Amino acid sequence: MRLTLTVNGRERSADHVWEGESLLYVLRERLGLPGSKNACEQGECGSCTVRLDGDLVCSCLVAAGQAEGREVRTVEGLADADGRLAPLQAAFVEAGAVQCGFCTPGLLLAAEELLARVPRPADADIREALAGNLCRCTGYESVLDAVRLAAARAPAPAADPERRP
Amino acid sequence: MGVVPPPAGLTQRGDTAPDASGGIGESPHRPDGVLKVTGDFAYASDLWHEDMLWGHTLRSPHAHAEIRSVDTAEALALPGVHAVLTHADLPAATHYGLEFTDQPVLAGDRVRYQGEPVALVAADHPETARRAAARVRVEYAPLPVVHDEATATAPDAPVLHPDRDDHHAAHVPHPNVVHRQPVLAGDPTHAVADVVVRGDYTVGMQDQAFLGPESGLAVPAEDGGVDLHVATQWLHVDQRQLAPVLGLEPERVRLTLGGVGGAFGAREDLSMQAHACLLALRTGRPVKMVYNRHESFFGHVHRHPATLSYEHGATLDGRLVYVKGRIVLDGGAYASSSPAVVGNAASLGVGPYRVPHVAMEALALYTNNPPCGAMRGFGAVQACFAYEAQMDRLAVALNMDPVELRRRNALTQGDTMPTGQPVDAPAPVAELLRLVRDRPLPPPRPWEVDGGVDPRALPGGLARSSLGEGIVRGVGYGVGIKNVGFSEGFDDYSTARVRLAVVGGEPSATVHTAMAEVGQGGITVHAQIARTELGVSRVGILPADTSVGSAGSTSASRQTYMTGGAVRHACLAVRAEVLRLARDRLRRGERVDWRGDEAAWNDPGLRLVGGEVVTPRGEVLAALADVLGDEAIERELEFRHRPTRPFDRATGQGPGHVQYSFCAHRAVVDVDVELGLVRVVELAAAQDVGRALNPRAVRGQIHGGSAQGLGLAVLEEVLVGPDGTVRNPSFTDYLIPTILDTPPMPVDILELADEHAPYGLRGVGEAPTLSATPAIVAAIRQATRLPLTRVPVRPEHLTGT
Numbered sequence: 001m002r003l004t005l006t007v008n009g010r011e012r013s014a015d016h017v018w019e020g021e022s023l024l025y026v027l028r029e030r031l032g033l034p035g036s037k038n039a040c041e042q043g044e045c046g047s048c049t050v051r052l053d054g055d056l057v058c059s060c061l062v063a064a065g066q067a068e069g070r071e072v073r074t075v076e077g078l079a080d081a082d083g084r085l086a087p088l089q090a091a092f093v094e095a096g097a098v099q100c101g102f103c104t105p106g107l108l109l110a111a112e113e114l115l116a117r118v119p120r121p122a123d124a125d126i127r128e129a130l131a132g133n134l135c136r137c138t139g140y141e142s143v144l145d146a147v148r149l150a151a152a153r154a155p156a157p158a159a160d161p162e163r164r165p
Numbered sequence: 166m167g168v169v170p171p172p173a174g175l176t177q178r179g180d181t182a183p184d185a186s187g188g189i190g191e192s193p194h195r196p197d198g199v200l201k202v203t204g205d206f207a208y209a210s211d212l213w214h215e216d217m218l219w220g221h222t223l224r225s226p227h228a229h230a231e232i233r234s235v236d237t238a239e240a241l242a243l244p245g246v247h248a249v250l251t252h253a254d255l256p257a258a259t260h261y262g263l264e265f266t267d268q269p270v271l272a273g274d275r276v277r278y279q280g281e282p283v284a285l286v287a288a289d290h291p292e293t294a295r296r297a298a299a300r301v302r303v304e305y306a307p308l309p310v311v312h313d314e315a316t317a318t319a320p321d322a323p324v325l326h327p328d329r330d331d332h333h334a335a336h337v338p339h340p341n342v343v344h345r346q347p348v349l350a351g352d353p354t355h356a357v358a359d360v361v362v363r364g365d366y367t368v369g370m371q372d373q374a375f376l377g378p379e380s381g382l383a384v385p386a387e388d389g390g391v392d393l394h395v396a397t398q399w400l401h402v403d404q405r406q407l408a409p410v411l412g413l414e415p416e417r418v419r420l421t422l423g424g425v426g427g428a429f430g431a432r433e434d435l436s437m438q439a440h441a442c443l444l445a446l447r448t449g450r451p452v453k454m455v456y457n458r459h460e461s462f463f464g465h466v467h468r469h470p471a472t473l474s475y476e477h478g479a480t481l482d483g484r485l486v487y488v489k490g491r492i493v494l495d496g497g498a499y500a501s502s503s504p505a506v507v508g509n510a511a512s513l514g515v516g517p518y519r520v521p522h523v524a525m526e527a528l529a530l531y532t533n534n535p536p537c538g539a540m541r542g543f544g545a546v547q548a549c550f551a552y553e554a555q556m557d558r559l560a561v562a563l564n565m566d567p568v569e570l571r572r573r574n575a576l577t578q579g580d581t582m583p584t585g586q587p588v589d590a591p592a593p594v595a596e597l598l599r600l601v602r603d604r605p606l607p608p609p610r611p612w613e614v615d616g617g618v619d620p621r622a623l624p625g626g627l628a629r630s631s632l633g634e635g636i637v638r639g640v641g642y643g644v645g646i647k648n649v650g651f652s653e654g655f656d657d658y659s660t661a662r663v664r665l666a667v668v669g670g671e672p673s674a675t676v677h678t679a680m681a682e683v684g685q686g687g688i689t690v691h692a693q694i695a696r697t698e699l700g701v702s703r704v705g706i707l708p709a710d711t712s713v714g715s716a717g718s719t720s721a722s723r724q725t726y727m728t729g730g731a732v733r734h735a736c737l738a739v740r741a742e743v744l745r746l747a748r749d750r751l752r753r754g755e756r757v758d759w760r761g762d763e764a765a766w767n768d769p770g771l772r773l774v775g776g777e778v779v780t781p782r783g784e785v786l787a788a789l790a791d792v793l794g795d796e797a798i799e800r801e802l803e804f805r806h807r808p809t810r811p812f813d814r815a816t817g818q819g820p821g822h823v824q825y826s827f828c829a830h831r832a833v834v835d836v837d838v839e840l841g842l843v844r845v846v847e848l849a850a851a852q853d854v855g856r857a858l859n860p861r862a863v864r865g866q867i868h869g870g871s872a873q874g875l876g877l878a879v880l881e882e883v884l885v886g887p888d889g890t891v892r893n894p895s896f897t898d899y900l901i902p903t904i905l906d907t908p909p910m911p912v913d914i915l916e917l918a919d920e921h922a923p924y925g926l927r928g929v930g931e932a933p934t935l936s937a938t939p940a941i942v943a944a945i946r947q948a949t950r951l952p953l954t955r956v957p958v959r960p961e962h963l964t965g966t
Binding site: 018020028029032033034035036037038039040041042044045047074075076078079083085089090092093094096098099100101102103104105108124126127128130131132133134135136137138139140141142143144 | 192194195197198199201202203204205206207208210211213290292373374375376377378424425426427428429455457458619621622627683684685686861862864865868869870871872873895896897901902903904905907909910
């Protein structure tokens, strides 16, 4: 089948997509976007996390056809057009939250979604939001540091009704 | 579009932090960090070639069976299939292995574990390859399964490797014993103690569970050889094993490191390397292989499960008199690195304690269980769980504080190991315990907030299985000892090539090694060393490949010591050549504008700092760029640690180890004693690292190692049935810690230099994996008053259900 979708703001299409292929496979193998990772391919590790019309999904569990006509945001879309890192990306590098880096793309997407929802998260909020993203290298301490750092650097929100102690 | 290659080299300036030079002792950013946060870093599983095929492996469903026949006709007939290979198609050597050459590339007439590779397929789509593999007809005749010590060493046990010719074969007590190592010290037979405690312990099979699956791309070359881009821990040991299997000279088997998504020991053995190369050479097309998670559980070795029996004798005032122990490691179907794991378990089996009389024995079995080999901690993890449980048991018997008991027996510099090897570097075991003990304890009842309950801080979490009732807190301690580097007489070395030249008016260094960067940050440290030794800011890191000498394995906590040592060694040779060049130019009168007389230029204390040649008093003699001019200076050198010797076969005596590494933990847990749910509240660590070349990376290693120890304590086990089949080969059923399972982990770092090591450093990666596990289980014991002799501790062990 032919698949057409918007990825990181650009319309993309792929031909000869087999119906059994996942969105992850199409991104990685047909659209040249291997940033989303393939660690478990059964929705347990979060390394393939992307945003589908804004919602966090494991792209390994989304059939490619389900993404027809929809908007996908991947790690490749986080930095701006000039290649400047998004604040979360910079914070991950600075805080040492990247070791092997295989979990990093998924963690970045999940953390981005959290900070959009809860700009000043408590540690418990960060842990809850990132609980679907496995990391085997860091023990998560530096991941927490990175999210705290990115949140602290963001301009103070005008109203912050969801803030928790 | 050609090959999507790994990064073609990374260049980094030193000033990635304010007011910093990026040298050793600082924490500059990773040179590959930006690529990894933008998705541009090419892992081995991301590689792509325009006309590549996909390889797939057909694996045995049986743990032990005779292969009667293999029929590939139906698979070959499937459209899109380019090759199907079986044992009969192997062109040259049929077996490989790290220590023994006992593992078939593809099974011949017998399979010895569930998941053993039997046939290979190359096809134009991964799904086609999978479907073709399902059409290969294999006729198996199941054989009796050897699954533990009793079945392996029974008089009528099936001998798994009847034609052993390895160097341990002649002196093992049974052909199904891979290797056995006793360690005897003092007079354990006659030693008399006031108090004796005994215990039997079990450690489950742990998986490394790196996230990046086994993967690589093999590209056939015009010279008849092959170029393999692969995620591995040691390029040259892969090359050494591949060349005979492919029937090629080693020079025609060229390996380049693909991006590696973690390793932890699981990439020390071959997985898909030989298979992808065989398919590529057969089809004449590039072949990519990527395991999925299910296959990954069968595609690499695991941590040896172990049964351990210990007897500790002590005086009434808590001095250890003797330790007797026996450690049985299940090596599974093939040897892998089992002999070295045995050596570690035996020689480190009493822990970081002074013990006058010792009778230890460790052995590894051949069974039909999954093959076991290297995992972070390597034989020292299993022993640490048992000897630390024994120390707690002894403390109870003596009515003594468990930290005080450990302190009274703590190893220190100048003591002797049970192997007779003197401890000739700092061994601050007592100080590490004091550091974790003296930390303030986390507040009790953390779930009570603003008069309400935050279930996220309770065992059971958002399941709301408790709102605070039935929760008991416990505190426990653990400390461990791990060797650094390859032991027992292994010729352990690393190689580095360093080049210094002026680029764009700026002196720049380039470092080329074959070290596998698996996430640990070795390349960051290499750049730091080059900056410190050569006084440059800009350092390029070339991709790791086999065009430079071996770096040895990224394992055994050894790479900063060994390849870091090699980079330093090469930098010093480059620096000496820079200064020789300068003196030559001065002698020839080329540079009258340089400062300093002949004596100043001959001062052995001259250094290169900030792009200048500087005297010990800080006087600047010349700019480095001026000295170099158009010259490029390059040196490739090997670096070796002090030699070691094998342990005596009968007594275990001998200087077998290079260096020891020590870490202590204090764990605080909340346990729902009614439901058997554990929440680790805090896991504090203290470790001596000799010298922290990159403090942030050191903390990252301690955090990551501690979390893996937590996993072994309460979550992680590959479950293998008595028929040798794995019950939980997925991340749905094999649980590794999430961010909710992993608590705050405060860290204290000591830097007591080891004068034998580069910069005084001590390998850091493994020690924290040892002591986290026993500390957590000790804390659960304190909360539950249960003996808990097995890890992982599961809810039913706490509730008795």
